[in-house]
Amino acid sequence: MKFYNRDHEIKILRQLKEQSTVSSSMAVLTGRRRIGKTNLALEFAGSHKYLYFFIAKKSENLLCEEFLLEIKKLFSVPVIGEIRWFKDIFALLLEISKTEEFTLILDEFQEFYTINPAVYSEIQQLWDVNKDQSRLNLICIGSVYSLVNKIFQHAKEPLFGRADRMVFLKPFSVSTLNQILADYKIKDPRTLFDWYVLTGGMPKYIDSLISNTKGSLENILEFMVSEYSPFLHEGRHVLIEEFGKEYGTYFSILELISRGKTSRSAIESIVQRNIGGYLARLEEDYNLIDRIRPINSKPNARLVKYYLKDHFLRFWFRFIHRNWSAVETGNFHYIIQMIQRDFQTYCGPLLEQFFQDLFAASSQYNRLGSYWEKKHLNEIDLVAINDAEKVIVMAEIKLNKDRIKLNHLQEKSKNLLASYPGYKPRWLALGIEDIPHYLNTSGK
Secondary structure: OOOOOOHHHHHHHHHHHHHOOOOOEEEEEEOOOOOOHHHHHHHHHOOOOEEEEEOOOOOHHHHHHHHHHHHHHHOOOOOOOOOOOHHHHHHHHHHHOOOOOEEEEEEOHHHHHHHOOHHHHHHHHHHHHHOOOOOEEEEEEEOOHHHHHHHHHOOOOOOOOOOOEEEEOOOOOHHHHHHHHHHOOOOOHHHHHHHHHHHOOOHHHHHHHHHHOOOOHHHHHHHHOOOOOOOOOHHHHHHHHHHHHHHHHHHHHHHHHHOOOOOHHHHHHHHOOOOHHHHHHHHHOOOOEEEEOOOOOOOOOOOOEEEEOOHHHHHHHHHHHOOHHHHHHOOHHHHHHHHHHHHHHHHHHHHHHHHHHHHHHOOOOOEEEEEEEHHHEEEEEEEEEEOOOOEEEEEEEOOOHHHOOHHHHHHHOHHHHOOOOOOEEEEEEEOHHHHHHHHHHOOO
């Protein structure tokens, strides 16, 4: 699959590259695994001189041996004896950059925590002393979000405040996903939505499905839920390193959220323990869940729902992790049956999120969300507000649009509208067939 989008991120990297012609610059690329951080860095660096170092889980001595070979391929530098410590590699590169500009990419930068945590202090000391005299364009890539956040944003860590920019890479937008599918002659709005549900816009997953399927939902499920499928163990591969020994509790919480248990009380009634700390870490440290409140509620309102932000992980926990015994016995037919039975119901809330993404991309509204009252009364799927023009849009969203009754939506919105006197209301019924219209107007 060719390289798509990421124009904004490449613009930032170019600005830092320009900055490094005067004094060294440091960028951090983070985001979950499979989101395309390495591809982005290499796509950017490919137009000029660069070194790419992958921080594998091996001894520091072996890493330095590999890195030194790469340095000698690119630069004519005399090296006497062995270099056994990364601090010496980094010092050498800073010295080279005093006479020659280049980019250094350090991939899986967080792995130094297990190899030699002192590396971060050593880099900090060398950086502070040499930054203004050298012209190194440093790009640090990290996949374990909690560790990357700790390395660069915790005040007591040595590299705190050293990064010029931290770029958190997000999944592809709906419009980019649509562009990719169109390039492969897939133009049906329902298929676009199915890919949104199953991949969440993750580049690696999109590439895998393009390479191994014909694009239909049936064909995709046959590939994803089959023996030796790369998707079966993906949730574990992505998250176990983040969670460590307590992954079982985190997995239970995420599975329950994926099944629609979106309140803390509902989750605690099943796991039978206090989960406040776990929810806080899932939101703040791991960036996996988010809390939502009714659009007009106060910040400390008790009406809170949690949702799993990553669409693929949401699917994985709902259908694969929940049926793990069937995975272990190889009963993939059973899992596909469960998906086919529940998929329409499962997709309902995701269609609401799909349209929220489209409305956000239109740049016409400064506030977006949903609305509900106590005991989940008067729920409204989408509320979009333009405070400057005093416009409020309320939408009911269903896979079967014929089931929507706008007069019921108008009735449910009375209490909400009372909070917005003078605003011009609009009520909409939205379904799959409306996707092309809103897709064409997003971003304009």
